[in-house]
Amino acid sequence: MRLAILGAGAVGGSVAELAGEYGHEVVALANSSRAAVADDEELDVESALERAASDEPLGSSDPDRVFETDYDVLVEATPTTLGEAEPGFSHVERALADDRHVVLANKGPVAERYEDVRALERESAGSVRFEAAVGGAIPVLSTIEDCTPQAVTAVRGVLNGTANFILTRMAAEGLEYEHVLAEAQDLGVAEADPTFDVDGTDAALKCVILANVLADGGFSLEDADVTGIQDVPPSALELAAEDGRTIRLVGEATREGVRVGPRLVPENGAMAVSGTRNIVQIQTRHAGDLYSSGRGAGGPETATAVLSDVGRL
């Protein structure tokens, strides 16, 4: 497949780097200001990414030129935005209007405007996939697809590595939230502004996407009941531990709704993953619970989910 990649950050850059290994070709790579586009000659991904890393223009073309290339799949890996989910949504719209496929790493369009995306998809010869938007490298959506969404009754998961890292460290060391957050920022686990991770928004967006898949639409972030981990004191983790439990930020998606909040889980149970690992529990009607655990974030990890989607097209 010929890939046009929008977004040259950790995920978009990794997709560009790994595409060849998966048998695909990159014909365009763009960030918000410039694009590198393969016209007659082959696009040199490595040097384009080097230029971007040293704050030079990624390429010489206008980002809009990406849509004029001869691509098969648009990989949308620009940052997630809420509300109208722009510019991600417009990118999806444009690619579908041209009957091309879209693979999303960007959560915005399928969390905030799922029905709109599906309506555009119905009018198009292209299709939309978004495995990378939920749980990074963990095959969550393809598992639900394999079980068929109707046979899945609920999906629960520890879906944010930053929040999980903080709770794990707080429980292990008896430290205060603020202290562990600062440590996580020093280690690069938490971003300078960790709000989306610790207040539950990131996990909620993933669960909203899951609920949309289960119910075929109907949910956006404002429908989710979300509580973060900022107010969990070490004393609560101690009490939980005395009882053989611990606390994890767990998101839950069903056809009825989305809930995210700190929950008590058995200390040695499957859901008590530690550090930045994620886990997803898929509760099925006929086959009990299925679990997948792994790296829920990271450039190359998430890129593998994007490339798996490309392979499924």
Next chain:
Amino acid sequence: MSDEYASGSSTTGAAADSEAEADADATAVDSEGDTPETDGGRQAYTVRLELIDEPGELLRALAPISENGGNLLSIHHERGNITPRGHIPVEVDLECVPARFDDVVDGLREAGINVIQAGPERYGEELTVVLVGHLVETDLSDSLSRIEGDAHAGVLDLSLNAPDGTDAVSSARLRLAVDTGRRETVLEGLRSLADEKGLGLIEPLSGGEI
């Protein structure tokens, strides 16, 4: 389940052919009319009885339950087990309106049936939650009595962890006994209590094999 009574009694039809039950149903309806119930009214209870090993004894023990408005759900007749007094233990699950449960137990005792346990075992599930926040300043004992006031929950134990003193943020782990099938109702009550008092509620993860 090892004799003809048990096998025939393990369904709601246990004493369906006795006149007593027909009467009892009528009584229960009357009772509900006196004290309106908003949630369907009936709750499940378990009573443990001790019976003499004589024919007809089980049927005799069931009559006071039906006569006092109880509806039999299941009967576990442990013929292989003998109590220290040489009697046979029987566990009966029944449902009735809460106001009639004491009548059921009194009826059994009046009939000379030895009731080993009744009441506390009505709780079929345990639920552990952690409350976080200014627990003491927001009147912890009031919070506990309000949870106790919930018809479907009882507080089994409480652990308070207040490392920075009682006027700072503290945590409390509550272990609750909850009526079978009422877990979500009890959680709803806890959520609104926490909301009202500005406390954080850390719920157990529900569903699935966790």
